[in-house]
Amino acid sequence: xxxxxxxxxxxxxxxxxxxxxxxxxxxxxxxxxxxxxxxxxxxxxxxxxxxxxxxxxxxxxxxxxxxxxxxxxxxxxxxxxxxxxxxxxxxxxxxxxxxxxxxxxxxxxxxxxxxxxxxxxxxxxxxxxxxxxxxxxxxxxxxxxxxxxxxxxxxxxxxxxxxxxxxxxxxxxxxxxxxxxxxxxxxxxxxxxxxxxxxxxxxxxxxxxxxxxxxxxxxx
Numbered sequence: 001x002x003x004x005x006x007x008x009x010x011x012x013x014x015x016x017x018x019x020x021x022x023x024x025x026x027x028x029x030x031x032x033x034x035x036x037x038x039x040x041x042x043x044x045x046x047x048x049x050x051x052x053x054x055x056x057x058x059x060x061x062x063x064x065x066x067x068x069x070x071x072x073x074x075x076x077x078x079x080x081x082x083x084x085x086x087x088x089x090x091x092x093x094x095x096x097x098x099x100x101x102x103x104x105x106x107x108x109x110x111x112x113x114x115x116x117x118x119x120x121x122x123x124x125x126x127x128x129x130x131x132x133x134x135x136x137x138x139x140x141x142x143x144x145x146x147x148x149x150x151x152x153x154x155x156x157x158x159x160x161x162x163x164x165x166x167x168x169x170x171x172x173x174x175x176x177x178x179x180x181x182x183x184x185x186x187x188x189x190x191x192x193x194x195x196x197x198x199x200x201x202x203x204x205x206x207x208x209x210x211x212x213x214x215x216x217x218x219x220x
Contacts (some may be wrong), residue, residue, distance in 0.1 A: 091143050
């Protein structure tokens with residue numbers, strides 16, 4: 001079940017307490033294969049959530065680098081309504097975010113996305129406009145699996161145009177290149193992405209608002 005139940009994400013106290021659950025020193029272990037499995041599970045859950053709360057059907061994309069999910073209006077010739085990308089954040093927070101980012105974010109509020117993938121979503125948004133003559137909304141949805149007792153299981157989202165505005169305004173101040181570690185290399189290829197970009201939970205919306213936003217999309 002996907003939920004947030006926090007109506008105003010800007011008012012949450014994002015100061016970390018004394019739990020010490022998130023070690024500030026990375027173990028440099030990135031289980032690429034395991035991440036693929038958990039990410040796939042989240043894609044399925046997000047698709048089920050959208051289908052339950054809207055009259056639309058979800059299909060996984062067949063285009064490499066495009067967002068995971070195509071939301072289709074089956075009553076109107078499977079017309080593409082919007083796209084959704086599922087981001088599963090497993091494990092511990094980026095504890096050095098306040099020191100390593102030029103635009104400091106509290107570890108507890110920090111959202112991460114692979115920067116090359118983020119840029120590919122911007123490009124998809126542009127290409128859709130060139131193809132259809134109007135913008136196809138893209139939503140990025142993050143699901144937490146962190147030890148925080150208050151926000152550790154929330155699901156939140158934001159539209160790609162809002163995220164792109166933040167990306168353009170902040171520039172490199174939200175970027176961070178992590179070290180390579182165990183699990184990055186599969187079959188002699190470096191598949192783990194080390195270039196990361198960060199957003200804040202405060203810049204997003206509760207997952208409960210997503211169905212209404214999808215239903216409110218007006219297209220030609």
